[in-house]
Amino acid sequence: ATFTLALVESDGKYAYTDCTDVDASATIARFRRWLLDDYDDPPTCYLTSGGVGAEYSLQWMFYEDFRFQFLRGTQNDSQPAFISVDPQNNILIGPKPNAAYTMGGQFQRSNQQLDVADGTDIPEMPADFHDVIKWKIVLKYAVDESNQMCLNKWNIFGKPLLNDLEINQLPDIEMDGPMV
Template sequence: MATFLQLCQSVARDSGTVSGVQPTSVTGQTGRLAKIVLFTATAWTDIQNSRSAWAWMRAEFEGGAAGGVGEYTAAAWSLDDWAEWVVSPGSITLYDPAVGVADEGEIDIIGWDAYRRRYGRGAQTIGRPIACAVKPNGALLLGPIPRAAYTVRGEYRTAPQLLTTNTDTPNLPKRFHDIIKWRALLLLAEFDEAPTAMATAATNYRRMLGDLERDQLPTITVVGGALA
């Protein structure tokens, strides 16, 4: 498992342009070492943003819906690392907390336009929600508006993790931590306009990216077999 500082030191070492074990900290650096720290942090953000379905960036939530309230933001459910809801068939469930999880069932996922037509116009009757939609501002909408308290459960995608302190550790599986180094070395080589270093870093980055995709992206099933 590599910390942010250790990753920066690996980038500096493997770049062949820095002597000794440097940097000694990710803060207060100037010149070449500041570039290495910046490119290492940027590399991690780039990797997280490169795909929308990384498994390690999915998290579960459980939030309370109140009677008479049909719209919920991530902040309302204290999801500080939220980026977007995972909305796919069966991904959102709901139950009456007075009954417990024996009452839990899936609710339909519908589009914003369908929600507006069905639940956003005219007089509405409150009841047990049977559907949900994502509003353009990112809020999760329940329809019909709950008549009482319910518990909502599902998944969301987390926002990219930022590396800022020496001990920050990337939250992807540790066996893939070196992909950050290779991406950072690629950024550094591009900055240096060093074609040989660029080619080496690109080859290793693509190899590790392929391994990461096979391990951390959903398997696509098609007629006749499965595709990774």
């Protein structure tokens, strides 16, 4: 999922509750981990007053290197260039912003908890695959009760549906550019 974060002048540490989930248009509610070290899709940043036309990528640093570089001694505020995550899952920006910046990146949501009491929750997976949940329950029952008939039904009806869901969720295969 995608998030945005308003960087405040002279502040270089942000919790996930400071970020906005772009899909939900609200503060991140279900957080598992940051996905900020992706070389192909790095987090981006721009001066808020300048707009997205001046957007640039932030470079990932491992926490130990970031701590050595930016969390020791006195640092001058400047344009953010590096990003890291501390052991408490806070986003660290270095150097600390010298003005208001807007940052964007990716994060992984935690599992969705469905409310079984009233049955009104709708799974976030595509509607075509809601039956996968039913078939996973059949599989669990078949294994728990050693029920061969239910296991056969899972193999015939449930497993192909689960395979289709996995294929549906994979990214498209793309050709790389020229090597030379």
